[in-house]
Amino acid sequence: MMDSKYAIGNGQNSINKYKIKMKPLPVIFNNSSGPPNAKKIKLNDENRNSTNGHTNNNKPKISIQDQRRNLPVFDKRNKLLELVKRHKTLIILGETGSGKTTQIPQYIHSARLQENGKIGITQPRRVAAVSIATRVAQEFGHGMTVGDTVGYSVRFDDCTSNKTKIKFMTDGMLLREAMYDRLLMEYTVIILDEAHERTIHTDVLFGIVKKAQKTREDRNQTPLKIIIMSATMDVEHFSQYFNNCQAVYLEGRTYPVNINYTIKPHDDYQTSCVATFFKIHREAPSNHDVLIFLTGQEEIEACAQRIRLLAKDPDVQGPSVKCFTLYAAQPSAQQMSVFQPSPPNTRKVVISTNIAETSITIPGIRYVIDSGMVKARTFHPSTGLELLKVQRISHEQAWQRAGRAGRDSEGHCYRIYTRSQFELMKKSTVPEIRRANLLTVSLQLLALGVHANYFDFLDKPPKEATVAAFEQLQLLGAVDDVNSICLTPVGRKMAKFPLDPRFSKIILAAEQYGCLQEALTVVSLLSTESILINPVTKQAEAQKVRQKFCSAYGDLITLLNIYREFEAVGQNNKRIWCHEHFINMRNILHAREIRNQLEQLCKKCDMGAMSSCGGDLDRLRKCLIMGMFMNVAELVRDHQYITLDKKQSVQFHPSSCLHRQQPHLVLFAEVVQTNKCYLRGLTTIEADWLREIVPDYMKSHSLRFNSS
Numbered sequence: 001m002m003d004s005k006y007a008i009g010n011g012q013n014s015i016n017k018y019k020i021k022m023k024p025l026p027v028i029f030n031n032s033s034g035p036p037n038a039k040k041i042k043l044n045d046e047n048r049n050s051t052n053g054h055t056n057n058n059k060p061k062i063s064i065q066d067q068r069r070n071l072p073v074f075d076k077r078n079k080l081l082e083l084v085k086r087h088k089t090l091i092i093l094g095e096t097g098s099g100k101t102t103q104i105p106q107y108i109h110s111a112r113l114q115e116n117g118k119i120g121i122t123q124p125r126r127v128a129a130v131s132i133a134t135r136v137a138q139e140f141g142h143g144m145t146v147g148d149t150v151g152y153s154v155r156f157d158d159c160t161s162n163k164t165k166i167k168f169m170t171d172g173m174l175l176r177e178a179m180y181d182r183l184l185m186e187y188t189v190i191i192l193d194e195a196h197e198r199t200i201h202t203d204v205l206f207g208i209v210k211k212a213q214k215t216r217e218d219r220n221q222t223p224l225k226i227i228i229m230s231a232t233m234d235v236e237h238f239s240q241y242f243n244n245c246q247a248v249y250l251e252g253r254t255y256p257v258n259i260n261y262t263i264k265p266h267d268d269y270q271t272s273c274v275a276t277f278f279k280i281h282r283e284a285p286s287n288h289d290v291l292i293f294l295t296g297q298e299e300i301e302a303c304a305q306r307i308r309l310l311a312k313d314p315d316v317q318g319p320s321v322k323c324f325t326l327y328a329a330q331p332s333a334q335q336m337s338v339f340q341p342s343p344p345n346t347r348k349v350v351i352s353t354n355i356a357e358t359s360i361t362i363p364g365i366r367y368v369i370d371s372g373m374v375k376a377r378t379f380h381p382s383t384g385l386e387l388l389k390v391q392r393i394s395h396e397q398a399w400q401r402a403g404r405a406g407r408d409s410e411g412h413c414y415r416i417y418t419r420s421q422f423e424l425m426k427k428s429t430v431p432e433i434r435r436a437n438l439l440t441v442s443l444q445l446l447a448l449g450v451h452a453n454y455f456d457f458l459d460k461p462p463k464e465a466t467v468a469a470f471e472q473l474q475l476l477g478a479v480d481d482v483n484s485i486c487l488t489p490v491g492r493k494m495a496k497f498p499l500d501p502r503f504s505k506i507i508l509a510a511e512q513y514g515c516l517q518e519a520l521t522v523v524s525l526l527s528t529e530s531i532l533i534n535p536v537t538k539q540a541e542a543q544k545v546r547q548k549f550c551s552a553y554g555d556l557i558t559l560l561n562i563y564r565e566f567e568a569v570g571q572n573n574k575r576i577w578c579h580e581h582f583i584n585m586r587n588i589l590h591a592r593e594i595r596n597q598l599e600q601l602c603k604k605c606d607m608g609a610m611s612s613c614g615g616d617l618d619r620l621r622k623c624l625i626m627g628m629f630m631n632v633a634e635l636v637r638d639h640q641y642i643t644l645d646k647k648q649s650v651q652f653h654p655s656s657c658l659h660r661q662q663p664h665l666v667l668f669a670e671v672v673q674t675n676k677c678y679l680r681g682l683t684t685i686e687a688d689w690l691r692e693i694v695p696d697y698m699k700s701h702s703l704r705f706n707s708s
């Protein structure tokens, strides 16, 4: 039945010499071998000799059901189902693209192993949950649409019905569900997919589902099956945590991916990505699409603009180019547009952050260009700052990125780094729980009745990060003291909002300050990607036309002014108004959607009337202090500020509308680190307000200059 020994899989990729010559920036690549194989227990094919799930790379278009049958997991379906039946917890490893995510939930469903419950499958990201649910609904056939048997649930968007049996969701959503039902009784099978990503939510979910399974067993309630899946994970570590549970390796590869490294290091990885794209563009057939991994919105938009411009150059050979961007804070509809097939004789290029790194299949992608970089958020308890920093990816991430090619045919991955640079990268990414601010998760755990110090984590978070989180929760009034295992009534309300607790506190405080409408607007705008468009070539024009919205009170009030004006413009004129004012219409509409949902939550929390402060913006600025008083910076000398909380030296970000001014005190929404620490999302405040609103905090955090 099952091989008991550990086997080395066959993940090597074919080796062909491939060189890129490109002027003026030549990026030259070397070929290399594929990923190292983790220790895995092998599950053999039932009735096929091929090690590749596919038989023909140049096949004509085949039906969706044939595509399913050709996947490597297909042959192992019966053995797999037997294992799922036999074990209450199972770890499943299988190569990227082998069919774990799309097929296994369907196998379980058709064998009715979920009985009267649901199958819940978590994904670290919204785009994956939505796109996979759409694909699986399509695979079900019979005109099934998402929301019937197959549905999804992501923050601010629930597409399920009482018919839904297979529910894809973000890990954050399952965690929110656990707050209402700790035993997750709705589900009989929970699949935690992409376990190697180790997002903070997945790490917490490991503990939640383990506890729910045990409690249900102790109480003789309907059992809960847990399945952990990934292509690249530390099986032993996970197995030990889940009481030495069974692990299985689904042998069988998808299409090969040729890996190419640069011969020399390339510091300007953005330019190298563009150069590599045009090299591919010149030579590859037009239906071979390209996926480029970069680090963040600005970089991605700049790269997209360069590609769009260069593609129009009459000297550039190749088909026409359709360029898509993909990053976390885009509205769902915009994200989903990358899944559309490109028109004939057009090459699709998708430029994405690491949100396209795991789980998803973008049809048509044959080439991946991997910059080797990622923007990661790291919290430093000693400085109290959470910094976004561009850094090198890990081996696991590099293999996942390569795995986005070779999903519907053979693929190629161009790594914009050398083989030796690759060797120096970390094997795996540090779990988010070990580097993140634990404020939100500590609040969520308390809502589940557990103190973060006593939670059964797969890897414990650093002690100082938990201490910092509880100090902040106490300052926000969510707990009475740092050892509390229960929330105050305010804390319980804060936990109901799917937001950073500081933002939830602002919304709750808005009732008292009579500015709920404005607080909801500001928090919604902070919860989506920037609504401002600043094209490289038209920056001055954009700033000039938006000048009328600029407020001496800072960026958040400026955003509020823009939103108010947007709402005042007639429905038919909104698009043109956005265009004229360099406002991203999709993002502002997304903010409006979030705002509506938050308004519903306020009603559920019996928060009373939707008060407005009108022109009295002091009320709103005071209200912002209620949630953000730990984010105060004070002017020390010429344009130099220090944070009040941990005395860090900081400056205003050049994009801030206050960056030429020097108010005494500001609240900031975010810190970005490049060569210096920059503050973004500023609001001016008065010293007296701080003393009046947070007197206890101000006793231990005195201002250098006491003027107001």
Ligand SMILES: Nc1ncnc2c1ncn2[C@@H]1O[C@H](COP(=O)(O)OP(=O)(O)OP(=O)(O)O)[C@@H](O)[C@H]1O
Pocket (backbone or CB within 6 Å): 071, 094, 095, 096, 097, 098, 099, 100, 101, 102, 103, 131, 135, 230, 231, 254, 339, 358, 359, 360, 361, 362, 363, 403, 406, 407, 408
């Ligand atoms: N949206 C889609 N359009 C076309 N084909 C798809 C789509 N989604 C999945 N597929 C096909 O199904 C295969 C299996 O995808 P699936 O996501 O189940 O693999 P996986 O093993 O979970 O991969 P990973 O470890 O990368 O998440 C893909 O390789 C691709 O051939």
